[in-house]
Ligand SMILES: CC(=O)SCCNC(=O)CCNC(=O)[C@H](O)C(C)(C)COP(=O)(O)OP(=O)(O)OC[C@H]1O[C@@H](n2cnc3c(N)ncnc32)[C@H](O)[C@@H]1OP(=O)(O)O
């Protein structure tokens with residue numbers, strides 16, 4: 001089941017709640033998409049106001065999780081990935097906004113994915129269905145329903161999170177008042193699919209070593225060529241490895257300690273299938289149906305999702321603005337240039 005999907009034909013079934021994490025802020029929602037029982041791990045900051053108008057949905061990228069802000073801890077192996085965005089006096093001040101961040105469907109940080117137990121009592125593993133970005137959003141819609149949020153004040157996301165944010169605005173336009181898409185395309189291109197296919201092939205051959213190779217390939221696409229030249233040049237370390245080789249080894253080893261290879265493969269396939277226009281008469285038609293006040297931001301040094309791909313989204317969404325984040329760091333600048341992202345969030349919420 002692909003190209004659009006939402007798994008079965010019947011409407012999603014809303015579910016109930018599961019116990020929260022007594023040591024942290026993480027909570028779980030249990031529900032069901034047609035043919036796929038699911039639970040979603042999510043974190044929140046702030047309080048939903050009486051008229052339920054202050055809810056902001058924050059969507060993470062490929063190896064991120066629900067932990068947008070705060071130190072690393074149980075269930076969230078890395079510190080908050082947009083830590084500078086959430087907190088007193090920041091763009092998403094919990095005194096004003098109710099921030100919700102789910103771990104994605106197919107992920108491995110608390111939400112149903114290949115590591116989870118299937119209805120037959122065994123881990124899903126490689127049997128986990130090929131979920132699409134649209135399915136991931138359908139799961140998040142169930143969470144929003146359960147939280148009583150009929151419309152988000154803002155939906156924000158970068159990279160794979162940006163794909164989901166855009167898909168939200170296309171799937172349920174009346175439920176997204178403002179939208180920020182950072183460093184994401186309207187549809188994955190041949191280049192994206194090619195890069196990802198090499199990664200998937202490596203994981204297929206050997207899940208653990210293969211994910212290391214995949215991360216090396218991916219991480220290169222996340223940083224810019226001038227940055228690598230500037231930082232590492234042709235330097236060789238005492239152990240004989242090029243410094244840049246050692247840098248990639250480091251990122252591969254780090255990911256192996258915190259991420260499930262099958263989940264990496266499921267999410268990568270979902271990104272390959274990303275096409276906001278699928279089943280909607282094409283990208284232009286899908287974008288023209290977005291109702292949210294929209295900012296689309298690209299990064300001037302991003303070689304993975306170059307600015308022209310965000311320009312395509314901004315041209316297609318009625319009234320959208322295109323912004324460019326300046327950074328030497330390439331695609332990963334959506335995580336690093338938090339001040340620039342924060343300024344866009346502030347602008348968006350002011351307009352909303
Ligand atoms: C939204 C989200 O979805 S993503 C979740 C968070 N994302 C990640 O963790 C992805 C992996 N990490 C990254 O991509 C990046 O580290 C970012 C984007 C988070 C931060 O970028 P930067 O601050 O520029 O970090 P950079 O890429 O330079 O990496 C620094 C690390 O490389 C190590 N390093 C630098 N040079 C070398 C070298 N020659 N050999 C070995 N290691 C090296 C540093 O010691 C440091 O290690 P540490 O992270 O364990 O402390």
Ligand SMILES: N[C@@H](CCO)C(=O)O
Nearest residue numbers: 061062063064159160
């Ligand atoms: N560093 C990011 C890049 C993907 O957008 C991640 O690991 O999720």
